[in-house]
Each structure stands twice: as C-alpha cells, then as structure tokens.
Amino acid sequence: MTNLIGHPDHGSFERDPQDMVQLLTPEGERVEHPDFAWCGDDDLAKQLLRDMVLARRFDVEGTNLQRHGELGVWPPALGQEAAQVGAAHAMRAGDHVFPTYREHVVCLLRGVTPADMLGIWRGTTQSAWDTVSTNTHMYTLVIGAQTLHATGYAMGLQLDGMVGNDDPERNAGVLAFHGDGASSQGDVNESYVFAASYHAPVVFFCQNNQWAISEPITRQTTIPLYQRAMGFGFPGVRVDGNDVLAVHAVTSWAMERARQGQGPAFIEAFTYRMGAHTTADDPTKYRLAEETEHWRLKDPIERLRAHLLRSGKIDDAWLAELDDEAEQFGAEVRAACHALPVPKFSEIFATVHAESTAELEAQREQYQTWADSFESIGADSHGAANGQGVSP
Amino acid sequence: MSAQPQAVPNGTKQTLTLGKALNAGLRRALEADPKVLLAGEDIGRLGGVFRITEGLQKDFGEDRVIDSPLAESGIVGTAVGLALRGYRPVVEMQFDGFVFPAFDQITTQVAKMHFRSGGRIPMPMVIRIPYGGGIGSIEHHSESPETYFAHTPGLKVVTCSTPHDAYWMIQQAIASDDPVVFLEPKRRYHERGEVDETTAPIALHQAQVVRHGSDVTLLAYGPMVKTCLEAAAVGADEGRFIEVVDLRSLSPIDMVTVSASVRRTKRAIVVHEAHRTLGLGAELAARLHEDLFYVMESPVLRVTGYDTPYPPSRIEEDYLPNLDRILDAVDESMSR
Structure with missing residues (x-):
C-alpha cells in the first residue's frame, strides 16, 4: 500500500547537530564556546x-x-x-x-x-x-x-x-x-x-x-x-x-x-x-x-x-x-x-472546593454511612470502599 | 477569601441596564481589592464587544484591565498562573461558543487545582461568559454551555437575570475562593432595573422566588427568568397562579428553595435555552423525584432548546422557549 501522507524517516535520526552549545564533549574534554562560558568552580x-x-x-x-x-x-x-x-x-x-x-x-x-x-x-x-x-x-x-x-x-x-x-x-x-x-x-x-x-x-x-x-x-x-x-x-x-x-x-x-x-x-x-x-x-x-x-x-x-x-x-x-x-x-x-500512607476515601470530598456545597456534603455522608455499615457487621470497611465488598 | 461585598448604607438606588450594573460591580471589585485583575479580548481600550468593561482600563490601568492575545486557552491558562501568584483574575470569554478552546484549562486545570493540591492551592477565578440566544446573531454566538461546567466537579456556575443581581453577584463571584463560571444573559444586557446598593445581597448560591403562585413552579435562570415572568403574567389572566423561581446558581443548586416551592405547588416545569438531554432540567427532575416523588401531582416537565445545534437566527424564535410553549407546558402539567 502506498502512503499518501508524509511520514518521518525513522532511519536518519539526527546524530550530532553542529548548532548546539557544548562545553564538555562526550569524551569528557572541556571545550569553549564563543557565546557561553561556564563560570563554576x-x-x-x-x-x-x-x-x-x-x-x-x-x-x-x-x-x-x-x-x-x-x-x-x-x-x-x-x-x-x-x-x-x-x-x-x-x-x-x-x-x-x-x-x-x-x-x-x-x-x-x-x-x-x-x-x-x-x-x-x-x-x-x-x-x-x-x-x-x-x-x-x-x-x-x-x-x-x-x-x-x-x-x-x-x-x-x-x-x-x-x-x-x-x-x-x-x-x-x-x-x-x-x-x-x-x-x-x-x-x-x-x-x-x-x-x-x-x-x-x-x-x-x-x-x-x-x-x-x-x-x-x-x-x-x-x-x-x-x-x-x-x-x-x-x-x-x-x-x-x-x-x-x-x-x-x-x-x-x-x-x-x-x-x-x-x-x-x-x-x-x-x-x-x-x-x-x-x-x-x-x-x-x-x-x-x-x-x-x-x-x-x-x-x-x-x-x-x-x-x-x-x-x-x-x-x-x-x-x-x-x-x-x-x-x-x-x-x-x-x-x-x-511508608507512604494511603488516604481515607472520605477525604476526597473535603478539597473539591474551598467552600463546600450541601450536595457534596450529602454525598460524603451517604458514602460514610455505607462504609460504616460494613464495620457494624465486622467487615473491613476499607476493603468495601475499594470495591472488594458488596455495593450498597 | 476576599472581603464579601458589603451594603453601602448611604449608597444609591438607581436604575441601570444589566450591562451597566455588571460594569459597576466590576468597578467596585477592582476598587475593593488590588489583587483583582480583568483580562480578555478587547476588554481594555474597546471596553469589550458588549462594553461591559467600558472605562475600566482608563481608570485602573493596563496592568489591571488587560487586553489579551486572541487565544481563549491562553487567557484562562495564564489566569491560572496569576491566581497561583495570589491574584484574583476575572477573564472574559467573548462569546459562549468561543469558550471551548479554553475547555481543557477550565475543566482540567482550573476546576481540579484545589482538589489535586490537597486543598493547598485555591483557584479564585471568575470566567465571564455572555451566553444564550435571541439576539439575531451568527452561529457560535447564541449558545448555552452551562451543563458542561455544572457537570464538572470543582467549578461553581452562576447566572444573573436582573441588574440588581448582576451588580452583586459579580462581586460575590470575585470574592469567592472557588473558580466561578459567571454566565451573563446577553439578550438581557439592555434590560433596565433598580440596583440597590443599600441592602446586603442574598447569598451567591441561593435561589430566589421571584413571583409567588400556587398552581405550578417554573424553574428558570438567566435569560429565561424574564420569559417565565411574562408567561406567569399571561397565565394569571387565564386563572393560573404560576410561581417562578430564579435558580441564580446552577452549581451548586439551591434545592432547599426549589423543593420548598415545589412542595407548595406540587408541580414543576424547568425552562432553559440549553439543549434538553442532560441539561439542568434533567438534574432538577431527578432531584425533585428523589425529594418529592410522593408530593408531586405531575411529572417534572421541561421546556428547553431542542437537541439540535443552535439554528440560524431567522428561525431561532422557534428554538427558544417562549410564552406559548411555557403556557402549554403549564396546561399539560395541570391536566395530569
């Protein structure tokens, strides 16, 4: 099949462009550049x-x-x-x-x-x-x-x-x-x-x-x-x-x-x-x-x-x-x-806004009630919150 | 948070157009907080294509009322950087249909910055968008993009319907530490009304009953509030007592006010110019059914724009909700 649009030539990557500032060659030789000098010690x-x-x-x-x-x-x-x-x-x-x-x-x-x-x-x-x-x-x-x-x-x-x-x-x-x-x-x-x-x-x-x-x-x-x-x-x-x-x-x-x-x-x-x-x-x-x-x-x-x-x-x-x-x-x-701590899921509601909304607060409470329901039956509420438990 | 706009006890009560009221509100915000900046296309020397920022660059200088290059994403994206630096940018998208080049910056960057930073980085930005149809304009100049933004966590979305609200709400939006999409009903820019500086405004995200009635509640916002009030007046002549609620805030929605009204009237009709499917009407219907399923006496109805692109202006009147369509919906609601 013939390509109708141009495509890059993968075989000819630019190996050694001449137009770049270099002060240290790949071999570790210090060289000078007319416009840029390195001033460190x-x-x-x-x-x-x-x-x-x-x-x-x-x-x-x-x-x-x-x-x-x-x-x-x-x-x-x-x-x-x-x-x-x-x-x-x-x-x-x-x-x-x-x-x-x-x-x-x-x-x-x-x-x-x-x-x-x-x-x-x-x-x-x-x-x-x-x-x-x-x-x-x-x-x-x-x-x-x-x-x-x-x-x-x-x-x-x-x-x-x-x-x-x-x-x-x-x-x-x-x-x-x-x-x-x-x-x-x-x-x-x-x-x-x-x-x-x-x-x-x-x-x-x-x-x-x-x-x-x-x-x-x-x-x-x-x-x-x-x-x-x-x-x-x-x-x-x-x-x-x-x-x-x-x-x-x-x-x-x-x-x-x-x-x-x-x-x-x-x-x-x-x-x-x-x-x-x-x-x-x-x-x-x-x-x-x-x-x-x-x-x-x-x-x-x-x-x-x-x-x-x-x-x-x-x-x-x-x-x-x-x-x-x-x-x-x-x-x-x-x-x-x-040692990185895993955040609590319930925290995600707190930072959506600088000033939260009644709807988001209601969703947080809905989540919390659901998550807490697993604790009351002895299940791991964290596991439930991560999809390993049953849906509400 | 920036200081909330305060009532001016010895201030004025004057009749202004909605556009002039926005200009006055922006002026007060610029006076109140040196960190407030305006940026956008043509907003400086010209004063904006709708003249909402007229005279502000002359009075506050080119560093605070900034003419931007013609690139919406650039306007919003640089405003993010200014907000990171402690400024409170107020950016103008020249028309509703031109906000989409900035959509990524608004929904992915602005909306999420506070959340992504674990609450460390506020994004106090106002994105002003003249929106809606009915002005006989060319395509992309009459759209109602509110759902995209109301669907995006992290953004707040408000719209004014009167000069008084325009004056206060723009100041409240600027004082908010959250990013606010501020939708301006461009077909109402020239509507006149009293702006009262002497009494403190109601909360930014509070809805308001703007006409009391007992038969049915019309839920509207922005340009459709006036249309609904006119429909209610005509309905009254026919013996219909129609309540009109101006939502004012589209995200969050003040369901306390909305539900209280519908609890009284037991019937609700949502009116908006935006496309029907997944519009604000869908959300309001869902919430009213969750809250008041056993109270309501008829399903929530919707009078909206159609699920088509906005049409050419010579036929836009049939696209936009009007008195006939609203009153037909009232009849339908009452007949069930």
Missing part, C-alpha cells in the same frame, strides 16, 4: 556530578519499585540527568519552576522529597509537596498545559515588581519545562505568544529527548525546535542536553536576562530518553537498538566523571564515597515509598 563541578549520580539512583529505584509492584507506573528520566541538573542549578530559591511529570531530578534539587514524588506514582496523592516553599509547581500531566500557568505566574512576578530591579536579589523568574511532543500543543504555542506579548520573565526549557512515546521528533517538527523561538519573537538556543556544564551556562544566561526584564527565552536541550516513555511502554517496538547505543556513548554522567578524573579533581576514593551515598539514598527511597 571545581566544587560546583563535583556537586553537579554528585547530583546526577543521586538523581539517576532515584530514577532507577523508581523503575525498580514499579517492577516490584510498588508503583503503578514510573516515567524514567534516564539519560536526561544533565539537562535537569544543569537547569535546576541555574535557578535561585526565589525563582519558580513549572515541571512536567518527568522532572524528578529538578524536583529533588528544589527540595521536593522522594516520598512526595513517589506518592503520585504509587497512587496515594495527586500532589503532595508544598508548592510555595519549594517554589516548584505540582506535576502537570496534560501535555504542555503548565506552560500557560508558568507564563501567567511570570506576568504576576512583573505585576509584583519582581523583575528588572537594580537590586538583583529582588528579581525572580520562571522556568517552564516541556518536552518535544508538547511543542505541538496549542497551549505551548499560546504560552509563547503571551510570554512574548507581555515580555514575561519566563524561560521555556524544552528537553528534546527525541521521542514522544513512539513518535520521533520528525513527526513534531521539520526544523530544529529552537529555531521556532525567533518566530515568536524571543531568542532560542540549542544546547547539548547531556552536557551539564553547557546546560547550566545557557540556562543561567536565560534566567538572568528574564529576571532583569529582558523577556522570555527558549532553550532546546538536545538529549535522549534512554528508557521507556513510562514503565508501561515498550520502546523496542518503535526504535532501533543502534540508536540507543549511539546515545549511550554520550552519557551525561560518564563524560563529567571522565573529565573530573582525568583532571585530578576527583579520585577513586571520592567516587567510592559517592557510591556509598547513592546506596544509602536508594535504601531511603525504598523505605519512604513503603
């Missing part, structure tokens, strides 16, 4: 490595917990550690983050606890962390919807006089994450329009991990995503998303110009989703092992480890200590998952 470099190692450990634990039946599903961030660690380190405490549901690494660095993230995937909560004290919004699962919230929040920062002050400590900006698939969403494109129109202090951070579940980037766009930014009226930069130094440098630049009142920017972090879309997905059905192997050689952690070892900034003892820390962290993550 050795301590920060070691911190970035540590954060990536611990983040990967968290992610591996998430996948394992799902395999053991402890989580309903888990969306791995495997391979995207540099993009997320580099971006998170470009944030200040007063900046606000709008994550997708794959920003586990970012959220860890913003002070969100593993338990609060795991609860979403275990099914004990839809959002558990304090979005105000962490300055990190809850996960949004409708693809791209959060970019509008981020833009509105950034407009609020403008109205609050928190942009472009002489005292840089009084300034703040917003970092809005989305993926390559989301770049096709209307809401994402509308958020670009609003951000540009109001000159809002928001940086759009697109992790182009090449795949939106089974659809390759070529189904979403026929030009590099970062080039779209120009059409909306703000700068776009493509950065090697597996190079934590470059991501940190580019995001720091974009956030600072946003805080100073120079408006939005777009960052395309060119990276790769090494794992499945979620643990429910099977990437072997739609992509070649050759492609994954190609990206494995660009691993974000390996290149920084090689660089720091080679330059004598770390040694085997330092790495062994880090391994121990990761082991301990992994055990803490598993324990935190197992």
Whole structure:
C-alpha cells in the first residue's frame, strides 16, 4: 500500500547537530564556546556530578519499585540527568519552576522529597509537596498545559515588581519545562505568544529527548525546535542536553536576562530518553537498538566523571564515597515509598472546593454511612470502599 | 477569601441596564481589592464587544484591565498562573461558543487545582461568559454551555437575570475562593432595573422566588427568568397562579428553595435555552423525584432548546422557549 501522507524517516535520526552549545564533549574534554562560558568552580563541578549520580539512583529505584509492584507506573528520566541538573542549578530559591511529570531530578534539587514524588506514582496523592516553599509547581500531566500557568505566574512576578530591579536579589523568574511532543500543543504555542506579548520573565526549557512515546521528533517538527523561538519573537538556543556544564551556562544566561526584564527565552536541550516513555511502554517496538547505543556513548554522567578524573579533581576514593551515598539514598527511597500512607476515601470530598456545597456534603455522608455499615457487621470497611465488598 | 461585598448604607438606588450594573460591580471589585485583575479580548481600550468593561482600563490601568492575545486557552491558562501568584483574575470569554478552546484549562486545570493540591492551592477565578440566544446573531454566538461546567466537579456556575443581581453577584463571584463560571444573559444586557446598593445581597448560591403562585413552579435562570415572568403574567389572566423561581446558581443548586416551592405547588416545569438531554432540567427532575416523588401531582416537565445545534437566527424564535410553549407546558402539567 502506498502512503499518501508524509511520514518521518525513522532511519536518519539526527546524530550530532553542529548548532548546539557544548562545553564538555562526550569524551569528557572541556571545550569553549564563543557565546557561553561556564563560570563554576571545581566544587560546583563535583556537586553537579554528585547530583546526577543521586538523581539517576532515584530514577532507577523508581523503575525498580514499579517492577516490584510498588508503583503503578514510573516515567524514567534516564539519560536526561544533565539537562535537569544543569537547569535546576541555574535557578535561585526565589525563582519558580513549572515541571512536567518527568522532572524528578529538578524536583529533588528544589527540595521536593522522594516520598512526595513517589506518592503520585504509587497512587496515594495527586500532589503532595508544598508548592510555595519549594517554589516548584505540582506535576502537570496534560501535555504542555503548565506552560500557560508558568507564563501567567511570570506576568504576576512583573505585576509584583519582581523583575528588572537594580537590586538583583529582588528579581525572580520562571522556568517552564516541556518536552518535544508538547511543542505541538496549542497551549505551548499560546504560552509563547503571551510570554512574548507581555515580555514575561519566563524561560521555556524544552528537553528534546527525541521521542514522544513512539513518535520521533520528525513527526513534531521539520526544523530544529529552537529555531521556532525567533518566530515568536524571543531568542532560542540549542544546547547539548547531556552536557551539564553547557546546560547550566545557557540556562543561567536565560534566567538572568528574564529576571532583569529582558523577556522570555527558549532553550532546546538536545538529549535522549534512554528508557521507556513510562514503565508501561515498550520502546523496542518503535526504535532501533543502534540508536540507543549511539546515545549511550554520550552519557551525561560518564563524560563529567571522565573529565573530573582525568583532571585530578576527583579520585577513586571520592567516587567510592559517592557510591556509598547513592546506596544509602536508594535504601531511603525504598523505605519512604513503603511508608507512604494511603488516604481515607472520605477525604476526597473535603478539597473539591474551598467552600463546600450541601450536595457534596450529602454525598460524603451517604458514602460514610455505607462504609460504616460494613464495620457494624465486622467487615473491613476499607476493603468495601475499594470495591472488594458488596455495593450498597 | 476576599472581603464579601458589603451594603453601602448611604449608597444609591438607581436604575441601570444589566450591562451597566455588571460594569459597576466590576468597578467596585477592582476598587475593593488590588489583587483583582480583568483580562480578555478587547476588554481594555474597546471596553469589550458588549462594553461591559467600558472605562475600566482608563481608570485602573493596563496592568489591571488587560487586553489579551486572541487565544481563549491562553487567557484562562495564564489566569491560572496569576491566581497561583495570589491574584484574583476575572477573564472574559467573548462569546459562549468561543469558550471551548479554553475547555481543557477550565475543566482540567482550573476546576481540579484545589482538589489535586490537597486543598493547598485555591483557584479564585471568575470566567465571564455572555451566553444564550435571541439576539439575531451568527452561529457560535447564541449558545448555552452551562451543563458542561455544572457537570464538572470543582467549578461553581452562576447566572444573573436582573441588574440588581448582576451588580452583586459579580462581586460575590470575585470574592469567592472557588473558580466561578459567571454566565451573563446577553439578550438581557439592555434590560433596565433598580440596583440597590443599600441592602446586603442574598447569598451567591441561593435561589430566589421571584413571583409567588400556587398552581405550578417554573424553574428558570438567566435569560429565561424574564420569559417565565411574562408567561406567569399571561397565565394569571387565564386563572393560573404560576410561581417562578430564579435558580441564580446552577452549581451548586439551591434545592432547599426549589423543593420548598415545589412542595407548595406540587408541580414543576424547568425552562432553559440549553439543549434538553442532560441539561439542568434533567438534574432538577431527578432531584425533585428523589425529594418529592410522593408530593408531586405531575411529572417534572421541561421546556428547553431542542437537541439540535443552535439554528440560524431567522428561525431561532422557534428554538427558544417562549410564552406559548411555557403556557402549554403549564396546561399539560395541570391536566395530569
């Protein structure tokens, strides 16, 4: 059968784009870029490595917990550690983050606890962390919807006089994450329009991990995503998303110009989703092992480890200590998952509204009476409430 | 919660159109709380295509009365972000039929934010929608989308039928910590009535008996309240004593007031412009049968728009409930 509509060429994935900012090669060699310099010191470099190692450990634990039946599903961030660690380190405490549901690494660095993230995937909560004290919004699962919230929040920062002050400590900006698939969403494109129109202090951070579940980037766009930014009226930069130094440098630049009142920017972090879309997905059905192997050689952690070892900034003892820390962290993550409390069903009625209604209160009472009826006959009311008992 | 609108003891009692009353209510809300913002298409320099926000940008500035890019989802979605930042956005959807590009943001984001956050994040937003037909307009400009929103947990839905209610209810909606879909009966924008600032309003989600009668209760809201009052007046000439209840709040529904009325009259007819199937009439009929099955003397009847898309304007009068259809339903109810 002849296809009448065009389809992406699965065989020619973009291997090594030349137009991206890179400060650390896949082999771990430091290189310079004419526009972006990394200004961190050795301590920060070691911190970035540590954060990536611990983040990967968290992610591996998430996948394992799902395999053991402890989580309903888990969306791995495997391979995207540099993009997320580099971006998170470009944030200040007063900046606000709008994550997708794959920003586990970012959220860890913003002070969100593993338990609060795991609860979403275990099914004990839809959002558990304090979005105000962490300055990190809850996960949004409708693809791209959060970019509008981020833009509105950034407009609020403008109205609050928190942009472009002489005292840089009084300034703040917003970092809005989305993926390559989301770049096709209307809401994402509308958020670009609003951000540009109001000159809002928001940086759009697109992790182009090449795949939106089974659809390759070529189904979403026929030009590099970062080039779209120009059409909306703000700068776009493509950065090697597996190079934590470059991501940190580019995001720091974009956030600072946003805080100073120079408006939005777009960052395309060119990276790769090494794992499945979620643990429910099977990437072997739609992509070649050759492609994954190609990206494995660009691993974000390996290149920084090689660089720091080679330059004598770390040694085997330092790495062994880090391994121990990761082991301990992994055990803490598993324990935190197992300790997550299951909420009472009757609680769902309490937070539908700020001010509840008579009808909802009546439904709560109806439920409670039904649930209590099992206690009076000695049955497990919780089991009844979860569909294991008889219907009322 | 923002401060509830208060009566002004030495305030005015003046006759205004419903549109001007909304404008006055918005003005008072902007004066009362610096966190209140208006946003929407053409609401600033133009004052809105219906002039509901006329003069407000001039008096409160472009930072508080914001002309938006032409993107409804963007308007609501950015308002979510502003609400997260502590503002109380009041957004205008220019016409009923244009709210649907924002449907995801309203039903999935705005409605669920408080619940999803375990009650930590309120979403004090008002989404104003001019709605309903009878103005001879082109398609997508005469629709009644209330059921979609009343069916969505987390949203509250209200509609005004008089200038007095318009003035107070818009302020009460803005003061609410819950997101409120505020439906404005656009065919009644030019209806005049007294707006009394000197007495405190009844609660936002309370229904009101607007004409007393003993034979049958007409349950209506928004643009159909006036139609029902006219039908009741004609019915009185024919010896029918028709009670009219203005629901005012479509979610939640004030079943205390509704049931009390139907308990007296023992007969109920729901009147709305929206499509019949799964409209407010279906919900009201179900609840009245649950509450008053053994009291009522006839089934709850519905006089509504048909289950068709809204028709071209030259034939819309046959689509909209009118005096004849309402009085026919009264006869049918009384004959059972």
